[in-house]
Amino acid sequence: MKKLLVILGLLLVAFSFASSVIVVGTTDKIRTLDPANCYDYFSSNILQNVLAGPVDYEVGTANIKPWLFEKWDVSSDGLVYTFYIRKDAYFEDGTQIDANIFKFSFDRVMRLNGDPAFLLSDVVEKTEVVDKFTFKVHLKSKFSAFVSILGYTVAFPVNPKVTPEDRFSDIAPSASGPYRISEWIRDVRIVLEENPKYFGPKPKTKKIIIQFYENSQQLRLALETGEIDIAYRHLDPRDILDLQNVSGIKVYLGASPQIRYLVLNVKQKPFDNPLVRQAVALSVDRSAIVKDIFVDLAKPLYSMIPAGMWSHEDVFPKRDLQAAKEILKIAGYSEKNPLVIDLWYTPSHYGTTEADVAQVLKSSLEETGMIRVNIKYAEWSTYVEYFLNGTMGLFLLGWYPDYLDPDDYLWPFLSVSGAKSLGSFYENQIVEDLMVAGRAATNQESREMIYKLVQNYHAAEMPYIPLWQGSADCEAHDYIKGIILEPTQIFRYYLLERK
Amino acid sequence: MSLKSYIITRVILAIPMIFILLVMIFFILRIIPGDPVLAILGGKAPLEVIEAKRHELGLDKPVIVQFFDYIGNVFRGDLGVSTLTNRPVWDEIKDRFPATLELTIFSFIIALLIGLFYGAEAAWRKDKSLDISARVYSILLYAIPVFWLGLMLQLLFGVYLRWFPVGGRLSPRVSLDIKTGLLILDSVLNWNWEAFSDVLKHLLLPGLTLGLVISSIFLRMVRNNTVLMLSKDFVKAAKARGLKSRVILYGHAVKNAFVPIFTIMGMQFALLLAGAVLTETTFSWPGIGSYLVLKIKYRDFPAIQGTIVFFAMFVVVISIVIDIVNALVDPRVRY
Numbered sequence: 147m148k149k150l151l152v153i154l155g156l157l158l159v160a161f162s163f164a165s166s167v168i169v170v171g172t173t174d175k176i177r178t179l180d181p182a183n184c185y186d187y188f189s190s191n192i193l194q195n196v197l198a199g200p201v202d203y204e205v206g207t208a209n210i211k212p213w214l215f216e217k218w219d220v221s222s223d224g225l226v227y228t229f230y231i232r233k234d235a236y237f238e239d240g241t242q243i244d245a246n247i248f249k250f251s252f253d254r255v256m257r258l259n260g261d262p263a264f265l266l267s268d269v270v271e272k273t274e275v276v277d278k279f280t281f282k283v284h285l286k287s288k289f290s291a292f293v294s295i296l297g298y299t300v301a302f303p304v305n306p307k308v309t310p311e312d313r314f315s316d317i318a319p320s321a322s323g324p325y326r327i328s329e330w331i332r333d334v335r336i337v338l339e340e341n342p343k344y345f346g347p348k349p350k351t352k353k354i355i356i357q358f359y360e361n362s363q364q365l366r367l368a369l370e371t372g373e374i375d376i377a378y379r380h381l382d383p384r385d386i387l388d389l390q391n392v393s394g395i396k397v398y399l400g401a402s403p404q405i406r407y408l409v410l411n412v413k414q415k416p417f418d419n420p421l422v423r424q425a426v427a428l429s430v431d432r433s434a435i436v437k438d439i440f441v442d443l444a445k446p447l448y449s450m451i452p453a454g455m456w457s458h459e460d461v462f463p464k465r466d467l468q469a470a471k472e473i474l475k476i477a478g479y480s481e482k483n484p485l486v487i488d489l490w491y492t493p494s495h496y497g498t499t500e501a502d503v504a505q506v507l508k509s510s511l512e513e514t515g516m517i518r519v520n521i522k523y524a525e526w527s528t529y530v531e532y533f534l535n536g537t538m539g540l541f542l543l544g545w546y547p548d549y550l551d552p553d554d555y556l557w558p559f560l561s562v563s564g565a566k567s568l569g570s571f572y573e574n575q576i577v578e579d580l581m582v583a584g585r586a587a588t589n590q591e592s593r594e595m596i597y598k599l600v601q602n603y604h605a606a607e608m609p610y611i612p613l614w615q616g617s618a619d620c621e622a623h624d625y626i627k628g629i630i631l632e633p634t635q636i637f638r639y640y641l642l643e644r645k
Numbered sequence: 646m647s648l649k650s651y652i653i654t655r656v657i658l659a660i661p662m663i664f665i666l667l668v669m670i671f672f673i674l675r676i677i678p679g680d681p682v683l684a685i686l687g688g689k690a691p692l693e694v695i696e697a698k699r700h701e702l703g704l705d706k707p708v709i710v711q712f713f714d715y716i717g718n719v720f721r722g723d724l725g726v727s728t729l730t731n732r733p734v735w736d737e738i739k740d741r742f743p744a745t746l747e748l749t750i751f752s753f754i755i756a757l758l759i760g761l762f763y764g765a766e767a768a769w770r771k772d773k774s775l776d777i778s779a780r781v782y783s784i785l786l787y788a789i790p791v792f793w794l795g796l797m798l799q800l801l802f803g804v805y806l807r808w809f810p811v812g813g814r815l816s817p818r819v820s821l822d823i824k825t826g827l828l829i830l831d832s833v834l835n836w837n838w839e840a841f842s843d844v845l846k847h848l849l850l851p852g853l854t855l856g857l858v859i860s861s862i863f864l865r866m867v868r869n870n871t872v873l874m875l876s877k878d879f880v881k882a883a884k885a886r887g888l889k890s891r892v893i894l895y896g897h898a899v900k901n902a903f904v905p906i907f908t909i910m911g912m913q914f915a916l917l918l919a920g921a922v923l924t925e926t927t928f929s930w931p932g933i934g935s936y937l938v939l940k941i942k943y944r945d946f947p948a949i950q951g952t953i954v955f956f957a958m959f960v961v962v963i964s965i966v967i968d969i970v971n972a973l974v975d976p977r978v979r980y
Contacts, residue, residue, distance in 0.1 A: 169817040175939075177730055185689070259701070261686055264694045316732045332730075332740060333939075334931045335817060357817040360929035364812040371807060373816060494942075527679035527944045530687025543688055558689075567692045 167353045168626065168642050171365050171374035175333060175358060180315040181251070181299045183260035187546065187635070188379070192356075193299040195338060195639045198235060198243070198322045198346070200296040200303075203634045205641070208455075208550045210293060214243060214303070214322075215281075224288040224588055225271075231279040234345045237305040238321040245281040249273045251303040252283070254311060262300040265548055269295070288586040290593065291551035297634070298549055324349045324640040333358050338639060349640035350628055362498070369395065369621055375644075376622040376629070378637060382498055387441045389621050396624045399443065400631025403452055404616035405555070406444075406496070406544045408507075412609050413571040414539040416485060421477035423608040425485070426540070428463055428470035429517065431510035436614055439502045443619065447612040449601050451555045454633065456590065457597040458552075461605035462612060467514055474516045486518045487511075490541035495526040503542065533569030543568065544616075550634055552597045557581050559610055560600065572609035648972050652965055659961040663954060664716075670953050671715065675708055679944040681728040702728055715947075719954065725947030729940065734951035738933060742955075743826025744814060745932030748855065748924065749917045751829075751848050755856025757910070760863025765899045767864070768871035769890070779864060786861035791920060795854040795927035802850060809850050812929030819843045851928040855920055859913055866909055870902035877901075904975045911967030 174188035181197065184190055202213040215229040235243040256267040269289045274282040285292060295301060305320035318327035324346060325338035338354040357374060359365045362381045369377040370392065381389070390397045410417040410426065417423055432446035445453065448460035463469075479485045489511075491504040501523070508519040524532055532538045547554040558564040561581060565572040577600055584596040604610070618631040628641035682698045690698075699705045703714060718725060724734040767779035786794075803811035814828055815821060821840040824831050829848070832841035874880060875898050883893045922934030929935070933952060940948040 167818065171817075180731075183731060185686070259694075259697055261690065261694075261698070264691055268691075314731045316730065331823070331931075332737075333936075334814070355817045357813070359812055360926065360935065364929055367804060367811055371810075373810065373818075525679065526942070527681070527684035527687070530683035531678055531680055534683065534687070534692075545688075548689075563691055563693075567690070567695070568688065 166351065167355060168351050168376065168639075168644065169355045169357060169374045170376045170378055170639070170642075171357045171359055171368050172377070172379045173359050173362055173365055174379050176336065178314065178316065179319050179327075179330075180260070180309070181302045181304060181319070182255045182258050182263065183314045184299055185261035190299045191637055192327075192336065192338075193302060193319070194323075194636050195325050196321045196323050196327060196341075197299070197302040197304075197319060198344070199299065200229065200248075200301050201293060203297060203550075203632065203636060205638065206630050206632055208633045210297060215296070218293070220588075224290070224586070225285045227283045227285070227292065228276065229281045229283070231281060232345070233279055235322060236343045236345070237307075238326045238341055238343050239305065239307065240343065241305050241307055241320070243303055243322060244278050245275040246278075247303045247306060248281045249275050250306045250311075252301070254304070254309075255300055258312075258314060260314060262298070262548070265295050265298065265300050288588075290585060290588050291549060291553045294549040294551045325354065328353075347640075350643035351639075354639045354642065369623075372623070375626050376620060376642070378620045380497060381619070381621060383439065383441045383443050386443060386619055386621065394624055396622055396626075398620040398622070398629050398631055400618040400620075401454055401633050402616040402618040402631075403455070403547050403550060403633060403635060404544060405447055405450065405452055406542065406613050406616065407447075407450065408611040408613060409533065409538075409541050409543050409568060409570050410609055410611065411533075411536055411539045411569055411571055412607075414536060416477075416487065417539045419477060420607065421473050422485065423611075425470045425473045425477065425514070425517070426511065427608050427611045428466050428473065429511045429514050430507060430611060430613065431465055431513075432613055433465075434506050434510060435503055438506060439499050440614070443617050444614045445617070447615045450559055450604065450610060450612050451552045451597065451601065452615045455550070455552060455555075457594040457601075459598050459601050461601045462608075463605075465510075470514050471516060474514065479516050481515050484516050484518045486520070487540055488520045488522050488538070490522050490524065490529070490532070490538045492526050492529040492542070493523055495529070496542075496544050500542065507542075534567065536569070536571065538569065541569070542613075546635070552593070553581070553585060556597060556600050556604075557585075560604060565609065568610075570609040572607070574603065574607065577603050648969065652969065655961075655965050655968070659958075659965075663957050663961070666957050667716065667719065667950065667954055668712075670950050671712055672708075674944070674946050674949060675711075680704070681944040681946055684943045685729060715950070724951035724954065727940070727945050727948045729943045729945045729948070734948050737936065737948065738952060738955050740826075741931065741933045741936045744930060745921050745925070745934060747814075747827045747829060748848065748851055748921055748930060748932060749914065751852035752855035752859060752917060752921075752924075753914055755852055756859035756863050756913075759856070759860035760867050761899070763860075764864040764867025765871050765894055767868045768875060768898070769894050771872055771875075776868070779868060783861040783865045783868075786857055787865075789858065790923075791854060791858050792923045792927045794857065795851065795924055798850050798854055799927070810847050811850065814844065814847050814931060815840065816843050816847075851924050851930055854927070855917065855924045858920065859917060862913060863906070863910065866906050867899065867902065870906055871898050874898040874902045904971070907974065908967055908971055911963055911970075914963060 176189045177186050178184050178189055181193055184193060198214050200215045201210050204211050214231055214235055216232045217230050219228045252273045255263050269285050271284040271286045276282050308320045309315050318330050321341045324344050326341040328339040329337035336356045340349050340352045365377050366381055366385045368374045386397055389395050410423050412418055436444050436446055448462040449458055451458040489504055489507060491500045493500055504521050508521055511517045511519050560577050562573050580596050580600050584593050587593045620629050620631060622629055625644050627645045628643050682695055686695050703711055727734055727737060763779050767776040770776050799811040802809045819840050821831055821837055822835050828844040832844055880898055883897050921932060925932045925934035926938050937952045
């Protein structure tokens with residue numbers, strides 16, 4: 147009898163432990179949990195669950211909604227934003243979040259000039275405390291996407307009592323969101339526990355353990371053996387496909403704002419010739435990449451603005467080898483005198499599929515019979531150096547947005563400064579003026595019209611060739627509920643539960 | 646020369662050695678392509694931000710100025726701040742080193758046990774099948790790349806049989822109050838047997854991988870030295886006295902064969918740390934080896950330099966300790 151009671155007791159303990167804890171595995175890493183210096187996906191992901199931000203997105207959509215800012219006004223000239231802060235928001239130590247805390251946090255971001263600071267410092271002239279719960283931001287120039295930036299962790303307030311004013315913090319932040327961090331062993335695991343001081347709805351699961359793995363094979367195995375309940379970032383496409391047929395495991399797929407594209411350095415021969423750029427654009431086989439390499443877990447893309455985002459328009463031509471050949475002939479190339487080009491990729495920065503992508507691109511270009519491609523590669527830090535100094539003429543890159551607005555898919559690529567830092571060295575004053583006008587316009591219809599025009603300019607001049615739009619994925623045991631892959635890429639741990 | 650003055654000389658000589666190593670690492674890192682700021686920010690941030698970051702890290706200064714700044718800091722005991730995480734490099738090494746040390750000690754024990762017993766028995770049965778198998782074993786294991794062996798063990802015991810985990814040091818659901826960073830020790834100190842068994846399970850495959858590879862070197866040395874000792878007069882005398890074969894082998898031959906082996910073993914222990922780089926990467930072991938690989942990927946100059954200096958100092962300390970122990974163990978040793 148005694149033994150039976152002990153066993154029942156143990157089972158009860160095991161059951162209660164199981165129902166209150168969910169383990170998530172990932173191959174990502176956390177660099178820093180200081181919002182002033184956080185500029186990588188997974189660090190932001192943790193902060194989005196541990197801190198409350200000025201604004202949030204409605205779950206499952208890209209629509210902005212108030213969070214710490216209850217409401218806001220914009221001055222008639224579009225330069226002054228007045229934010230009204232809710233009065234029931236506290237950090238985990240009981241410090242109330244007010245306008246002074248916002249001023250401290252915004253000013254600190256701009257003063258420390260960390261990795262994401264330019265998102266604020268490029269547009270913010272100064273900040274001002276109007277009263278305890280009213281905070282004012284003066285912009286340098288009109289910027290209609292400003293509130294979208296506030297959805298990124300760079301604008302999330304930090305607790306001045308535990309955050310150093312003059313340097314970055316290297317410890318876990320004081321929580322103001324649904325969870326607080328109870329344990330953090332770098333690159334090993336981070337444990338999130340319910341934050342009793344959070345003003346919003348309670349998390350569905352009190353404790354989330356996030357375990358870090360070195361590679362996708364180990365992550366997959368951990369999921370299959372039950373070591374983890376959820377695998378979130380990054381399994382290989384083939385593993386995802388396999389797991390779709392494993393009983394007890396559910397694969398979630400969602401839209402992703404991540405885009406992948408080819409950069410053509412318009413200052414380097416032969417890509418300074420618009421005809422060459424057009425021929426390349428007409429030859430690339432997006433369907434082969436998407437089908438053969440990403441097993442249909444991605445979508446072909448025909449604009450830099452991802453499909454599904456307002457103002458997106460398919461402006462790039464579909465594959466047409468005959469047209470590509472005609473253009474190459476006009477440019478002076480033939481089967482006997484082929485266009486010889488180098489195509490560069492970087493082997494590990496974008497996962498394990500990049501070499502295959504380069505190979506498919508090479509085959510598709512060479513199918514014209516008039517292009518010969520040499521594949522070259524370099525490790526990421528070298529790769530960046532090469533594209534900044536203009537060494538590479540044709541190369542693969544990718545983009546995750548900082549804020550969800552078409553502006554973040556056009557300005558960083560087509561503005562003169564942006565094009566330099568992405569290696570295309572494209573310059574077009576008309577396009578730049580149009581984008582400035584797009585930033586200043588407050589009406590979405592006018593912005594949409596402007597951005598469509600910019601996309602058409604881009605498709606005519608082709609300093610970049612959009613290739614595919616990624617998809618977000620997550621794999622979990624079927625007893626886990628509450629997984630939502632959002633277009634904003636926010637992964638909300640507080641919605642996860644065991645059923 | 647007395648042992649004391651020998652050690653002092655060794656320590657003094659170690660300083661220029663580490664200095665030369667530092668100079669080489671510093672300049673090699675700056676000659677090869679790749680920039681820490683670009684590795685972190687490239688492709689996203691505007692050029693002005695990249696420039697500002699480079700200025701903040703002092704990477705826009707002339708290389709020679711950067712070098713003297715760095716050397717000055719190292720002599721003050723400051724290994725700098727990681728460009729990737731903004732944390733002091735020394736803190737990061739302190740966080741990671743216990744994992745490597747634990748793996749190294751575990752592997753060393755495995756290597757020692759196999760090397761000692763298999764080597765001694767092979768010497769006793771010279772040219773018999775056991776000896777031949779030992780020689781084949783040592784050649785084979787020495788030739789096998791450590792990461793390949795690791796992958797095979799992962800595949801067999803982790804993927805197919807599912808007996809052992811294939812990565813990490815502790816299961817996510819097992820909690821352990823970490824004090825020393827050596828998890829076996831911590832689980833004993835906490836009287837946490839669930840954690841103890843879990844840590845041991847995690848340690849087994851990487852420990853075996855590294856241990857088996859190193860055991861091949863130990864085995865050859867123990868065997869060869871023991872064969873030599875078995876032909877000596879004192880062993881013949883022991884045999885003539887009618888002592889048991891185990892006593893002759895372990896009490897006389899192996900014991901005397903062990904002095905030169907001990908020196909090599911000490912150096913192997915230091916080299917084991919370096920061998921841990923590949924093992925740690927294969928098994929997601931959060932030690933200093935996988936730390937170094939990650940930092941190289943991001944061209945985190947201070948972290949790479951700091952880790953290598955740390956390794957070098959560790960090797961120097963180990964070799965000095967071995968010399969001391971050697972002198973104490975073997976009365977014939979004079980410096």
